[in-house]
Amino acid sequence: GTRLPRPVQKRVMVVANQKGGVGKTTTTVNLAASLALHGARVLVIDLDPQGNASTALGIDHHAEVPSIYDVLVESKPLAEVVQPVPDVEGLFCAPATIDLAGAEIELVSLVARESRLQRAIQAYEQPLDYILIDCPPSLGLLTVNAMVAGAEVLIPIQCEYYALEGLGQLLRNVDLVRGHLNPTLHVSTILLTMYDGRTRLASQVAEEVRSHFGEEVLRTSIPRSVRISEAPSYGQTVLTYDPGSSGALSYLEAAREIALRGVGVHYDPQHAHMGH
Ligand code: ADP
Ligand code: MG
Secondary structure: OOOOOOOOOOEEEEEOOOOOOOOHHHHHHHHHHHHHHOOOOEEEEEOOOOOHHHHHOOOOOOOOOOOHHHHHHHOOOHHHOOEEOOOOOOEEEEOOOOOHHHHHHHHHHOOOOOOHHHHHHHOOOOOOOEEEEEOOOOOOHHHHHHHHHOOEEEEEEEOOOOOOOOHHHHHHHHHHHHHHOOOOOEEEEEEEEOEOOOOHHHHHHHHHHHHHHHHHEOOOOOEOOHHHHHHHHHOOOHHHHOOOOHHHHHHHHHHHHHHHHHOOOOOOOOOOOOOO
């Protein structure tokens, strides 16, 4: 990819939406790979016990692998669980293992239960441009840890019926965390996913989201693409699985838009076919 300006400060982006299947994991891994291909150093933190992001990045995450569970519950340094992602220079992953499913409960009785991820990130000294945190489909303590650790929330919205349903609750949680735990937290980015430009429904949803959120919505939307959904079963992002596909190009473009916004540069769309 083309080189993009690096952020002045590391950007920690929380990919959240308590609805399952809206494209959180897909967006996390493909955006992270895109940013890395654009020359950034990027860490993906897999915070979903399913470990889908770890799988999609080709990262070993069987039960014995040191993981984000150990970081959150056992206070293991993040540096001891981070693995390089094969085939993508500059991309790293802190994997999730199945024991993370218990962390939601185990965290309750621990000190600083909401800020354990934040502390781990602060103590992590490797130079990074971006950290992308893939959240589970809930608003529990794992997602709260992500929201305390990050400044930016990225909400993927699937262009389907009921797309905006439940978003009120997510936004209220963002407000609560901002009010009590992390004054810098804000929704910086909305990304429309699985966009099918041929359907009237998708364009109606896109219009509704744009009129509701305005500037936060990326001009680039992600098309529905079989290549995107196939890539994880090969332990790859679509960026290495099929670099020329519309799915890969749209994530590269979304990454470009995010990077430019981060340094206050006006974004000028290059790919007119991408559904805006
Ligand atoms: P979440 O993490 O929010 O639960 P996922 O990223 O796992 O959602 O996506 C849900 C399903 O939709 C997965 O099977 C994924 O492969 C598929 N998917 C996501 N984005 C796309 C897309 N743009 N085109 C086609 N399939 C997609
Ligand atoms: Mg997921």
